[in-house]
Amino acid sequence: MKRKIRIPETYDGIQSPVTVSEIDIMQREMRDKNRLPTEKIIKSGMNYGLGLEIGPGPGYLGLEWLVKTKKTHLYGLEISPAMINTALKNSLDYNLSGRVSYYEGNALFMPFSSRSFDFVFSNGSLHEWEEPVRVFLEIHRVLKDGGRFFISDLKRNISSVLFFAMKLTVNPKSLAYGFESSVNAAYTKEEITEILGETKLLEDFSVSENPFGICITGRKKN
Template identity: 50%
Template sequence: MKRNRVIETTDGIQEEATVEQYDAMQRGLRDRGLMETKSILKAGISSGRVLELGPGPGYLGLEWLKETADTYLIGVDISPAMIAIAERNRKDYGLQERAEYLHATVMDIPLKNESVDAVFSNGSLHEWENPGSVIDEMFRVLKPGGKIFISDLKRTMNVLILLFMKFMVKGKAIKRGLETSVRAAYTANEIAAVFSGTRFGACSIKETPFGIEIVGSK
């Protein structure tokens, strides 16, 4: 039976020790080739000036930059501690000239109307205080024809898969955070309903064993 959604946080991960643990987890996913880079490229996001919502330590966006040419990334995150890690990782990648990170809420993206070619996000949808408002903000900053890709966990995840994921990550705070993130995640039907009330109106939603992937265009 599907459990009711339990809100996790709208403030992101702020505590520095937990941020470092999260960075290590994301780095491990990158090293095992488990980032969503290919899915973003498959969604048609491969050029231009692109916005990432909730980049965390930055690995997904930085890997995307590695796979593309003549691209520029803007990351918006609510956590100053995460931005500091992302800026450190940007330097390690040697991509200081192709990426910047802004401290802001995704409810009020600090960019002009129709100023980006695409938007992508992974793992932050369940933290958005009002996902419909954020999706409308994405629509606002997108140029006509711009594409979006959003991926996240799903609340209907199989319990055996969740146990496997908990086994694979290290740190009590990260294991606990994985559980609370799943409880705060949306179902595919819930997200379809959210999109129906936004300026996008509709989207394509794909379920995976671990979560959901959302693709749309303006």
């Protein structure tokens, strides 16, 4: 696919109760089909202590992470109150409400003290970050020395064949347009590498890609 100009999607999160419900259905299906990057997060060394998830949405990724780790706790930072309500309900269904707390807020101004978290992870929200350089600087601030981060998302330069194949499998079908707008708002590996370079603080990182997305891993130096 010819490289396209990035088209921002939204900086205010998903606010519509109907859309939130549809995304809950979609994310639940992704969980059931093992399409969430839970194992990748754990294998990257995030299997202990206190973590922060940016943009948890309905919460399934973080909740699955809690299920598969021990003596861990999680904070979720979400800009949408409707999403927080759904995530809280899901945490009760998982019987994990005692290990997870959700906070309404913007990742540009995280409401947490410096050096609070052992790690930070996010899946599928990077393309919605209004100023990614500032968010990565906030990630650096709230991480403890030696803390790790894992950020994954779609990429904009996905092949045409794969793009249309993925769009056809979106469920509920009403979210197909949202999938397209998310791809159009996503970054390429080269773009995100340049963005990380601008932070000057996050030096220990790597950016990898697969046919449909990118993955950023790294750690805050001591």
